[in-house]
Amino acid sequence: MICAKEITFNYKNKPLFKGLNLNLECGNIIGLFGKNGAGKTSLLKLITGLLKPNAGDFQVENYTPFDRYPDFLREIYFVSEEMYQPNLTLKKYINLYASFYANFDKSKMQNILEEFELKDSYKLQQISFGQKKKFMIAFALSTNCKYLFLDEPTNGLDIPSKSVFRKVLVNSVDDDQLVIISTHQVKDIENLIDDIVILNDGKIALHKDINSISEKIQFKSVANTTNFDDIIYQEKSVEGYKIMLPAKNNTETKIDLELLFNAVVSHTELNF
Amino acid sequence: MNLQQYFDFNRFYKLLKFDLSFNSKKYLTFLGVLIIVLFILDLILLDSTSNYRILENNNRAYFYRKSDYQVSLFITFLIALFLVVSSSFPAFRKKESTSNFLLLPASTFEKFLIQFFIRILIFSPLFILIFWVDFKLASIIYNLLDFKKDILIPDFTVWDVFSYKMKLSDKVVILLSILSFASYLLVNAVHFKKNAVLKTIVVFGIFAFTVFLLNVILSHLFLPNEVNGFDVKIFHRYLENGLRSDQFCVYVIGLFSSLFLLPLTYFKLKEKQV
Structure with a gap:
């Protein structure tokens, strides 16, 4: 340890x-x-x-x-x-x-x-x-x-x-x-x-296991963000937008590490 | 306290084997160069003694003096020791190899001891042996070539270096002063990253000049009428056994510097960061 x-x-x-x-x-x-x-x-x-x-x-x-x-x-x-x-x-x-x-x-x-x-x-x-x-x-x-x-x-x-x-x-x-x-x-x-x-910023900004992240957050690529009112973090991408949402109905998505990283370093509030 | 964390014979042996194997080419090359250089130097020394020249004119046999052998051995030994010890801890010359060396699973004390063992304890008698063998070879070659007929070279043994006419206490002082000199070189080898050999010379130069300057200042302060310019005047008294106080002071520095410098080397190694 x-x-x-x-x-x-x-x-x-x-x-x-x-x-x-x-x-x-x-x-x-x-x-x-x-x-x-x-x-x-x-x-x-x-x-x-x-x-x-x-x-x-x-x-x-x-x-x-x-x-x-x-x-x-x-x-x-x-x-x-x-x-x-x-x-x-x-x-x-x-x-x-x-x-x-x-x-x-x-x-x-x-x-x-x-x-x-x-x-x-x-x-x-x-x-x-x-x-x-x-x-x-x-x-x-x-x-x-x-x-x-x-x-x-x-x-x-x-x-x-x-x-x-x-x-x-x-x-x-x-x-x-x-x-x-x-x-x-x-x-x-x-x-x-x-x-x-x-x-x-000289500290551990995030330390989580993969499972707990995917249980709490969904990662999606969408054409536009108008249908989502609970976006935690979003970034423009080639397809439209990459977004992070609170997980719903136990639906797990593949973690987008880049998106998660960018969310954390831009001081986005992540409620785990 | 678990002493095994500081020294373990098997681990030390493993580290010694590692060091000799890892640096085998480097060590053998150095020894090869040393043998050749000392051989040439011995030939030159045999041929170029000024006494010989005078005697040669008188057409009398000349005895190569044992003291010539001893002095030349001592000087070349100090030069070689300087080169060998100031290039200790070769891993510290590069950042990558420093990490590699520090993370090698052996204790700091063992890593320190290996350098001390190989570069001081092993090298010193090895040098004396090489010098002796080279001298023997040089004298054989010299006599074979027969270009200086009248030279008589005594049959030195490898131990003759220790038979120099001198008090035992003085010999001990010299031996321990050499250890202090080597310890000084070892500290520098741990401390400096690049150009350790050059920096060691510069630091010694600065130190020697500072001591000289301090003595000049003190001489001018306490004995203003007895000194001019950069003159140095040191008061001395005779001690009970005939030793002079200033001589005694130099002896003490020579004798005991290693007691400070060797732990300092260990401490510097222990605190080394990358």
Whole structure:
């Protein structure tokens, strides 16, 4: 479990989080969204212990992340956007790093590499950005760490690789794991996530599970809005309008993450 | 307190294996270059001693002095130690590798100890051994080439570096001062992100100049009649064992700086953020 209480964090003297609270339970894949500079990567760095909060209390499984105790580090894996690329073959990288993770599954690694069409004889410095990303995702999933943090995992991935990513993620993650995916590409992960966390103005503007959102809100595309008097939020689109309405008669619709995100960051009142 | 969170032998061994394997090419290249450079340097040193030139004119045999060997070893060791230790924590030169290093499942103490172990404890005797082997090789080659007939090179052992005529207490002071010097380099290697080696020199230069300037100011304040311009005059007294007070002060700094600098390195590493 991840628990953040009243976190204050300044980045280069600029206030980023003030009184941020967050509770995340294991067994979920969480989508972390926010505008550019909202602090998604910083939040992931705070959770993994790469950054130290100025005030407040962070706990990950009874560990304070910034202590960076080995038992804590063994349970987390962070795929950063700025990927490290030593001059090694994939095979050597796996052999070197896997020994630090007690639950590392080499056969799983091989399977995911095959899914991503990567050969372990490739050199990290000689493959494309997308291939590097796929390798790091494969490695992260194979560590079987309890907490996985993926920062913009689909950036640089081609279209087939994005669907392979979704497939391997769903097949790899167990019920006792927690995966946080920070991304702008909401479409890439909309069918994967259980919870949504939206960062805005230095706070958690929304933290809800997908089910409770779809129970309470309907998402529709309509030609015009004249027939609707209870619209929560609306946006012009090619077909006319995209609208958010209070759910009626237990009718659930597919969540439009982009619309929901825009509603939250524009401070629309959502009564959950 | 769970000490396993700070040090575990198996984890340390794993980290050591990782570091040696990860940096094997880099380490071997450096050692290769070091062997070649020291060999060439030894040849030059054997050939260029000024005493030899004088004796050569007199057509008498010249004994390459053990002290020449010891001094040249000491100077080259300090230069090599500077290069090796100030380039410690190579992961910190790039943001991506910094994250990777900090998140590696080992304790901060183990990560600190690995650098201390490899770059100071292992490197120092290794350097002495390499220097000795190189010197042996250089002297064999030198005599084989026979271009300076009259030189007599004594049969040094690898331990001869420690047999320099000096009081034991002075040797301890030198040894611990080297440790303090290495600790200073280690702090800088953790602190600086880019151009750590260059910045270490600059910081040392600024520090040395500040100390000098402070001494100039103090000399002018307390002994205005005895100093001119940038002169420095330091009062000293003789202590009971014949040691001078100013010498004692330098000894204390040399001896005990590492006690401050090594924990500072650990603290800087522990507080490192990306």
